[in-house]
Amino acid sequence: MTTTHADTATPADGGIPKAEPGKIVCNACPVLCQITEGRSGACDRYANAGGVLTRVDPLVLATRLVDEKGEVVPFLAKEPWDGRIVGDTPLPAAPTANEVFVTGVGSGTTYPDYKPAPFIVSARRDDVDLVTVVTEGIFSYCSFKVKIDTDRYIGPECAPVRSDGEVVGHVTTMEYGSQMLSLGGVHHLTGGSKREGRVTCDVMMHLGNKQAVELEVEDGAKLVVQAGHAPVINGVEEKRMRVGCGSATIGIFAQQWLGHVDEVIVVDDHITGVLTEHQAGRFLDMRPGGIRVIGRKSTPGRYFQVANPGSGWGGTDITDPLKIVKSIDTKEAWPGERVLMVSTTGEDYAYFVLDESLRLVPAEMPAAVRKVVDRIGENCEPALCTVLFMGGAGGSLRAGVTENPIALTRSIKDLLVDVTCGGAPAYVWPGGGIMVMTDVSRMPENSFGWVPTPAIVAPIEFTMRLADYAALGGHMDRVRPLREVIQTAKHRSLAWNPANPWPASVVP
Numbered sequence: 001m002t003t004t005h006a007d008t009a010t011p012a013d014g015g016i017p018k019a020e021p022g023k024i025v026c027n028a029c030p031v032l033c034q035i036t037e038g039r040s041g042a043c044d045r046y047a048n049a050g051g052v053l054t055r056v057d058p059l060v061l062a063t064r065l066v067d068e069k070g071e072v073v074p075f076l077a078k079e080p081w082d083g084r085i086v087g088d089t090p091l092p093a094a095p096t097a098n099e100v101f102v103t104g105v106g107s108g109t110t111y112p113d114y115k116p117a118p119f120i121v122s123a124r125r126d127d128v129d130l131v132t133v134v135t136e137g138i139f140s141y142c143s144f145k146v147k148i149d150t151d152r153y154i155g156p157e158c159a160p161v162r163s164d165g166e167v168v169g170h171v172t173t174m175e176y177g178s179q180m181l182s183l184g185g186v187h188h189l190t191g192g193s194k195r196e197g198r199v200t201c202d203v204m205m206h207l208g209n210k211q212a213v214e215l216e217v218e219d220g221a222k223l224v225v226q227a228g229h230a231p232v233i234n235g236v237e238e239k240r241m242r243v244g245c246g247s248a249t250i251g252i253f254a255q256q257w258l259g260h261v262d263e264v265i266v267v268d269d270h271i272t273g274v275l276t277e278h279q280a281g282r283f284l285d286m287r288p289g290g291i292r293v294i295g296r297k298s299t300p301g302r303y304f305q306v307a308n309p310g311s312g313w314g315g316t317d318i319t320d321p322l323k324i325v326k327s328i329d330t331k332e333a334w335p336g337e338r339v340l341m342v343s344t345t346g347e348d349y350a351y352f353v354l355d356e357s358l359r360l361v362p363a364e365m366p367a368a369v370r371k372v373v374d375r376i377g378e379n380c381e382p383a384l385c386t387v388l389f390m391g392g393a394g395g396s397l398r399a400g401v402t403e404n405p406i407a408l409t410r411s412i413k414d415l416l417v418d419v420t421c422g423g424a425p426a427y428v429w430p431g432g433g434i435m436v437m438t439d440v441s442r443m444p445e446n447s448f449g450w451v452p453t454p455a456i457v458a459p460i461e462f463t464m465r466l467a468d469y470a471a472l473g474g475h476m477d478r479v480r481p482l483r484e485v486i487q488t489a490k491h492r493s494l495a496w497n498p499a500n501p502w503p504a505s506v507v508p
């Protein structure tokens, strides 16, 4: 068994409940597991190592290499760490040193919250004394917001989303080019049946740990979502995120179509665009094409509801584009008129030429028109799933940081404290509390854990000047130098994610 930083693990003291013979009690969460020697508790996070309650996973240190000027230099993962760290006194004579950030991953919790955070680490940078309060929060008020880059219909807004038969969230407001899900949350974790809570917790942990999750929307699609990967909708992997709505597509490419085609209809579930009616076509003095589409006219050349939502052209249920043509105005249209119909991703397209009877007759698409269709595709970004963790850190977790919790909240709002989750930047919502939101793809692998209450365990760090920490009533007697933490805590090092700002660098 791997044992880690037993010195900081939660001691099974207090006598509630009394440990059974040969066991110890873990009080790192309200489940209070009785753990036999050599075994771990229900969540596999704490174990009985020789009669000592021990956090199983090693503490994760994120490191990067900097030169004497503090500039980041390429990190060679295979190079053995010689132990030099930034902030050493005296400064290392060597040309480079490791800058080390102690993340909350594997750190342990403060539960039942009267204790200081497991690691309160001091470090010196640019002649400023800093402190990082490091812990794992137990979050029951937390959720995952999932952005799925697709126009395809996944189900009605507010529809329940299920996993393994249990409701674990819902479809929320569609955004520009993306369908959105809100998953997890206290209602599903604790407000329903025990099974609903367990399945919800499982889905959340997998999402947070960047693993694939299978979901089903009521009266909608079957989905496979995974942070940083293309969504799979009803068994089909999505490739392209639309370039824009039908109206935007007209606006972007109108100039490039001019002279090569007489009318363009961009089919879209949101706004279907008709080039010669659209302001862009008028601005270019294009002759009205006379082709009318069904749906509700919003403004000239922009139509809502030309079809039902679906998996066809532009997120509609259309597979034959001519189905949205309502009529052809014989006073405006003319024989030989060249008409392009295209979707907002450029994946679906058809080219027609009006015959003597003003019927739309399929024809071979000229190279100049195809070039613009291809350019629509070229301008589409790859379709991805993005997963944001959202959690409320404004509760008792704060007691692990300070004896006066409101002082931490105020310091964060005053931008004196940099909040990170596993070293990834956290957006702190304005207003009350400490509501953080983090992109899980920026966090270390397997950052998330769980406890059977049920709740999600997530790393969180608060970095600030040491003087500010003292001023907000921090646990100053528990501050330990970085060097000491590195030397005493069982840890594993991983390379700092260069996409993340270094936490200390944004503290004023």
Ligand code: SF4
Pocket: 026, 027, 028, 029, 030, 031, 032, 033, 040, 041, 042, 043, 044, 045, 046, 047, 451, 452
């Ligand atoms: S479930 Fe709770 S009590 Fe049991 S080992 Fe995990 S943290 Fe400790």
